[in-house]
Amino acid sequence: MKNYFLFSALLVSTQMMAQTKFAQMDIELPTPNEYRTAAGAPGHGYYQQKADYKINITLDDEKQVIRGEEVITYTNNSPDVLEYLWIQLDQNIYEPNSDAKLISVEKMEDFRNIGDVERKLMVFEGGYHIEQVAAINGEKMRYAINKTMMRVDPAKPLGPKQSISFRIKWWYNINDRMKVGGRSGYEYFAKDKNYLYTIAQFFPRMCVYNDVEGWQNKQFLGRGEFTLPFGDYEVNITVPADHIVAGTGELQNGAEVMSAEQKTRFAKAKTSAVPVLIVTQSEAEENEKEGTTSNKTWKFKAKNVRDFAFASSRKFMWDAQNTVVNGKNILCMSYYPKEGNPLWERYSTKLVAHTIQTYSKYTIDYPYPVAISVHANQIGMEYPMICFNGGRPEEDGTYSEQTKYGMWGVIIHEVGHNFFPMIINSDERQWSWMDEGLNTFVQYLTEQEWERGYPSRRGPAAMITDYMRGDKSQISPIMTNSESIWQFGNNAYGKPATALNILRETVMGRELFDYSFKIYCERWKFKHPTPADLFRTMEDASGVDLDWFWRGWFYSTDYVDVSLDYVKHFELNSGDPFVEKSKQKEANESKPTFIGDERNKESIKQTVNERDTTIDDFYAKRDIYEVDRFDKEEYEKMQQKLTPSQRALLKSNKHFYELSFTNKGGLVTPLIVQVNFEDGTSEVIRIPAEIWKMDETTVYKVFIFDKPVKSFKLDPFLETADCYTDNNTFPPTSEPTRFQLFKEQRSNENPMQRAKRMNGN
């Protein structure tokens, strides 16, 4: 329905509701200080500790045991005196009575078959056997093991700028990853009786000590991964002589452990822009036929890393290629058994190189000399410069599309973890989303650059709506500790990745977002950022107030659901009596006629006033649409009061539309309104989220156009994660359910029939 108006006094009621959604985050964020600034950067007093390691490892392939001896040199760069040192003992999660097992909630329904009972009763004698903790001079040091943590007491407190070196000797049984589970361990290949080891979190590692938490000595319960101080590593790994070993860092003694042929190929790979096989499939298959009793030691060095991991097997194929980031050569490599082919030989190393390139563009230049992808069935796990990834074809060499995309996605994701959190070293044990969420976001960007229309699992706004809608009490805010999150994948991976995508595409725009995100990465590379550092940097570098966004997306379980409640159409009253009375006549005559009036035309042959001409008086005879002298005079007076531009405006035939929006989901959001005009053209209007500043429930907006509008649509490009889109259009339209869409799709011709029709057959 159309309305007409003159400039009468319109009183807009402004609801003075609580404006909590736009309040600044003074309470939630820690007070800035000399270590971390209000701008989100490291402060002038920022410090971090250093932990250097010299480790000798022996892998016992007969008993599946790791034996190690390490010397840790720990440097206290803090202004504090440290009476004790804390060390992570992650392997203790495999102790038969570990907290991780004890706190696992169980019901009898969990024991459905004999396999479940067998798994429950299976005892794996895991966990560290600490044989020695001693000073370099051999003197024993006092230590105490607290489950997955160990406290070591220096002979005297470690003061600022002081270092201490000490030795730890240990061994443990390696877990069968396929039976016991775990991020690392071994896979046994019964057909050829060989093992493939992916070894990580394998040595006692120094905890982080910093200005935020003191010692980060939160127990390892399985989900919250870890954070560690940076340091330099020298690691010697002794394995059976027929094994190929991949490790964090650069191989120091290739001349000793590689064959002449391998050395030649390795040299070629270093300058090749495509993968070069260093160990071929036929060589790997030959190698796995027989074992050996002799050993070789592979020596690695890695500088400024926060951890070390390695993989070892006689089953490995090995390929490598070079990629250049900002003039720096990076050797991308893959290690995989024949069971990974044909997928791995074809794609893995190319994916590594592509990931390094794309992440470097959006974050920081990849700083390390190598990047490695190792095939490990049914997992994906990351460590500095090396990661273990699933994606295994069928035994006959075929694979599904899902397997292919699963493998591509996991390699991009795990190689991407080099940036978050291996270099931008957030605390995973506290905040999973800081590495998983940010990494999933850049993973999405990387996937889209790998293949146009790549079917990413997470990233686009519309993909998170099923999770976010509905009962808010069963959803955790993103700002929840890693161990207490409901729906870990959606919460720590999907929602933050979506949030960043919405910031980039809708709230900030790509230019501001990309600049600010890169600033965050540059500021915090090789440092320990917290959520506040990210939130503050993104605001400070962009000049966009994002407190409402962090509060809504990261601290609450609100979701986006904005309804377009109504649209009212107005046109300007020109004041011209000829125009307006004509419009009035047209409007009145176009009104529907009451059925009684229609029937009376037939049933009442003549009314009294039709028979008797004396009945009709002035009122009955006047033409209400007639323009008289007074109408003309009033119009002329009004015209004289107006300026020429005002007179032109009155004749402009502008259309006014008042739209009402209600925020039903609670999460404030920009309004993106698509206007479809009657002439077939359309326009998109973008309104910032601040429209909800004074009233977070209902807002109104008037749009003025030169032509009439046919329809309005909210969020036409599905960019705000609106959870219910059926209330987004005016006039209302009903969207088909996914079931209906499927049925329609089924009833249509299949692609071959369509192709036939195209060809005229």
Place this chain on the structure above:
Amino acid sequence: LAAFGHEYFFSFAEMEYNASTKRFEVFIQTSVHDTETALKQAGVAVKDLEMQSKEPEIKAGLEVWINRGFYLLHRNNRIAFKMIGLEVLPNGQLYVYLESEPEEIENEFTVNFPLLMDLFPKQQNKLTFLYKSNKQTAVFLPNKTAETLKLER
């Protein structure tokens, strides 16, 4: 940690009561990987659901399994579903389409949606129910696998 396999623990269903046909029409979205694990446990010889999605035995096994994990109760009668189609997406999602026999619903009925909860204690499921112009959303957890809904007219 992997963006692979098991951090999903989430299924979503969209169900409409079609007032003309008196049938419930259901779309379920879940993880292919989790479904394969569950089907194996249920004795269905599945290796790769995407590659076997047209095999009659696999489809039959999937239909039986999904009817254990998603069903309705109306006046103490169990409403089972016929699987009319499935799609395996390259991003690892499984779409299953179900339809019930005609059932005259008077007022309320109970949705049971324990899909995958026996296998994964962290599983959460969510349903959006549509009837005419109304929508209701229900959450299902291992300790709350059923929800009574009403036909809001």
